[in-house]
Amino acid sequence: MPILRDLIFWLSTKKAFTNPIARTGMRLGFAKRFIAGETMEDGLRAAAELNAAGRLVIMNRLGEFVSDRREAEEVCASYCQMLQEISRRKVNGSISIKPTQLGLTFAPEFCRELTLRVVRQAGALSNFVEVDMESSETVDATVELFEAVRRQHENIGLAVQSYLYRSEKDLLRLKALHPKIRLVKGAYREPASVAYPKKRQVDENYVKLMRMLFGNGFWPAIATHDEKMINLAKQIVREQPGLDARWEFQMIYGVGRPLQEKLVREGYRLRIYVPYGTEWLPYFMRRLSERPANMWFVAKSILTGG
């Protein structure tokens, strides 16, 4: 499986492979398995459906590694507009931003200014902003950005990846801020110098970090489709009464639907990450790499034209 995963990551960098996917994904419909659509309206429609099915949402406008101030400003404005739409339409949900989409890699100060703008807008509308964690070379700057904004505003949370060796230290550093932490396994291709190479090690670290999050002043968001991790979270909560009642499960749009339904039926708080926008290819490729079997529905759609 890791070999197939590496192969998909490698193919993601080859235009001959990605161009047909980018060209046909929305038209043939296979991209819609993981992406709500290309417009904000598509995202809001999916959010309304998920709310009606008892799930909260986190809206994410797709895009990453923006290298132009005007584009970053435009992304910021679009997040502010999304927050207004969430409020106006009474959507039960928040948003998630990617720092590199707001200029983190080329202008960190500017990125902080834009992040503050989004967080203040969210605050004015009694809403919340989560920050995605991206590839490892951006983690230092992302943690710094998060700390700076969190010191001024309570309505910001951060994703932390269990595949990184450093994540335990990051949590210890952030603990005093009592932040909302979205615990994920990690979706990027990382070298063994920074990340556990084996799935078993990533899972073990997930368990360790999850235990840290519960009962240590954090506000935990357990973001996974791994039933073993989900069952362990349920067990921790059963055995440790009096934990922060705001804790929640999170899952990705289009992944683990039967598990989503089960958690809602059981009365757990579940938030679904709803991505939308035209820049969906890198996100889509990460979803394919997580489960190489996903390649089959893409190949079938392209070959049969539907």
Ligand code: FDA
């Ligand atoms: P694991 O990979 O072990 O999968 C468990 C089971 O879930 C699989 O056996 C399969 O059945 C199912 N599954 C998982 N992925 C699937 C897929 N793509 N298609 C079909 N089935 C699938 N990452 C990151 O680096 N930074 C971030 O900010 C975020 N943000 C984020 C938000 C939310 C709400 C979630 C749920 C996840 C993320 N991630 C993320 C992604 C995360 O790091 C990870 O890559 C995926 O969640 C897959 O890992 P699992 O925890 O599901 O476990």
